[in-house]
Amino acid sequence: MARNKYDIDETLQSEFNFSHLKRLGSYIKPYRKDIFITILLLTISSGLGMLAPRILMVIMDDYIPNGNIKAIAVVSILLLLIYFIVSVIMKMKITLTARMGQNIIHQIRSDIFGHLQKLPFSYYDDKPHGKIQVRVVNYVNSLSDLLSNGIVNTVTELFSLVFIVAFMLSINVRLTLVCLTGLPLLMAVIFTIKKKQRVAWQRMSNKQSNLNAYIAESINGIRVTQSFTREQENIEIFNTLSNDYRSAWMRAVKLNFLLWPAINNISTWTMAAVLFLGITWLDGGLEGITIGVLVAMTGYIGRFWQPITTMANFYNSLLNAVSYLERIFETIDEPVLVKDAPDAIEMPPIVGEVKFKDVTFSYEDDVPVLNGISFTAKVGDTIAIVGPTGAGKTTIINLISRFYNLDSGELTIDGIDINKVKIASLRKQMGVMLQDSFIFSGTIMDNIRYGNMEATDEQVIEAAKTVRAHDFIVNLENGYETEVNERGTRLSVGQRQLISFARALLADPKILILDEATSSIDTETEILLQEGLSRLLKGRTSFIIAHRLSTIKNSTCIMYVDKGLIQEMGNHEELLAKKGYYYELYMSQYKFLEKS
Structure with a gap:
């Protein structure tokens, strides 16, 4: 993954395709029974609700002119019963969809978090942690409404639309066709703004990610910020990122809101056309056109555009979700570079011999950190690694734990290539203090x-x-x-x-790794600690990185690492006698302590 930080927009490695929606469907599939039940209930509810305008037409054209009070009372009770059944079904729908949606959200979040546990250190080295967090929390949360209500409501409204058109056609075909003339105009609007909407939501997700990354970084570094009185500068950076997010959000929402007024206007125009033509045909004595028909048709026209609005909102939510799905699935698809080989075996109980043979490693291409280093740590040895900052000391111990893959060479423990064993079985036998x-x-x-x-x-x-x-x-x-x-x-x-x-x-552990383990411990505590460690290190192979050379004087072997190579190797006395790199490092530290 390319290096990134809070002021750089992320670039998708692959463009969206419909396989993303198919993949989302795999999360929905286990709940198909709940979805079917919910859709069935809502379809029944919708069908019952569609009876109201038809019943109203019969009342106005038949019962009222004929003074049939008893029939009006019976129909009124029937309407009350219908509305009661609809309200019960809606309550059941809310419960089912909420439970289903949250279960799906939980599974997606679990998958992305579980995958993050397997990704190598290099993934976290190259990306602000805030940008990772926003994918697990914010992006997944943004799918909640789509999964809880959007899909079920859209399918149900599609059935409702079929019911409405069927009722309208049964009442009057000519007025129904007038109503349907608004659909081509709406489709033209949708296809005109579709691409702009997706791009706008992608940009918004980028700005949200940047803002989240900076907030996380600022919280983690608040002590440094206040120590160097950087509060005002940080506020200015935050406001810039927040304004970028606000602008991106406003642009995306502006495009989203174009659909609602479009539907509202088209609905009003078709309603006006139906009323105008209906009254004209009524005055002309056209057969089949009555006051009751006009009242029923206007009732159905209002309902006709309601599912259209719901489906348009689902379309908007889907475009919004697409920008998040791309990021979510991109994270889940991030390759696990450090993983078990297909034929990996369990690491046998470790004895403790560690051997590097011509090991080369780099974090970036063509910039080696270690360049063909070789050494052997025998069972029970305490290996101290010293050298300047950035020399590759921590890299050596990270490779022993197999936090990264080697570029070339071989690293074995007890003669077994660590690339051929299961990572968990290796690491659980090691103690690491970074x-x-x-x-x-x-x-x-x-x-x-x-x-x-x-x-x-x-x-x-x-x-x-x-x-x-x-x-x-x-x-x-x-x-x-x-x-x-x-x-x-x-x-x-x-x-x-x-x-x-x-x-x-x-x-x-049989192998103990200590990276600057005593760097922040006072001298008195360090002396006590060394007493306890002398017992612990016996019989264990240990690797110690320390800038405080007094803590490693008794090590079996001291390696001076610089420029990706082991420049010197030997015990404390041997290296002092050579008067080389280690001697200069030791004497400079000794003189510094003497002056202080």
Whole structure:
């Protein structure tokens, strides 16, 4: 997917075609029984409702002139019964369609969210998270009315239209044909604005996506914004994006609203034509034209354009939905680049040997981050990876967890190519603490248990004690049951890292990956943490990325990575003796600490 940000409109990878609607139909198919029942009920309701003008015609042309009061009373009771039955059916329709629509919405949202769980890091690297979120929430919600009412109402109104035309033809063919002359004019209007409507709704969805992306980014970065007093600049950017969205929305709605006045005008013109010609033919004594006929025909003409209006509104909703369906299905169709091979096997219990052989990797074409690196981590080794920012350190550990696919080369664990095993069976045997210590909303106990949902409270507490998080946790208002909000903003950075560390350790991994695990922990806590880790690292293969070199002095092997290559490799003493890259890095840090 092409790189994108909040001020760049998204470009669809493929144009809309009718297969999108067919695909939407696959979500509707399981509810065809409910749809059939609803349509049947509404058809009955519509048919009953169509009797009213016909009954009114009989009353005016027969019962009233003949003074048949008893018949008028009976027919009035019949009308009341009809309207009662119609109201009951409408209540049943609302319940059925609401339930069906929300079930379909739930399934679509579940599918798109489930697919997002499988997409590789590269997908999230290239797209603002707000633009992803708007597809899962806003775009899917926008289909709700279409699925809940639009389809059922349109099919029902189509049947109603057939009933109305049949009743009109049974009353007077000539006046019915006058009424139908408005349809070609309406079709001309619809086809004239159709393409403009779709383009307008696509543009509106782009601007909505941009606005949502900026809102999400601004919320996540609010501390930085206020620290650098960027509030006013951010408000200006927001207003620009909001105005773009408003303009796009107004354009789309303006085109949508062209249909309603068109239908209203055409309906008025046909009504006027029927009345004018009907009265003229009535005065001329044309056979079959009576006052009752005119009253019934005008009643049916008003009803005739009601289903036309409903179908036109459905057409508008469909054009609106198309712009969202394109985005939704585009996301669901986003290829899962990192996935199990067809013949993938379960990863056997990991012992811990990790081997890179001529591994090359790039995030962008022709810009390699790693260029043919090779090394072997034996069982129980602690491998420290150091080097300048952007050298590829984090990339190495991401490849071990198979968050990305290699461009070339081979990466094996215990001699097994990780491309040939099931990803879940690989990752569940590894403990990973990434540089970003993400804390989920919920209790501290739940956050630590996230790494092993079957762990007991005692095991959670033991893990926290090992990483020296227990002391600060028990001092919180509710201890391990203390609620923390999203991203753990109530906790210090160091506390969040300790909780994330406990989460990784609770999984009891054979391979442990720590990315800047102690970067935000004070020196005193770091000393305590090292005591607990010395026991944990024994018998496990570990990979540690650290800028604070004091934390990796006892590592089995230290690799200095720069420019996509391993420039140096050896233990602490060996690398210092070489007086190369690592020596310069260590001495510069040592001198800095000495001065401070």
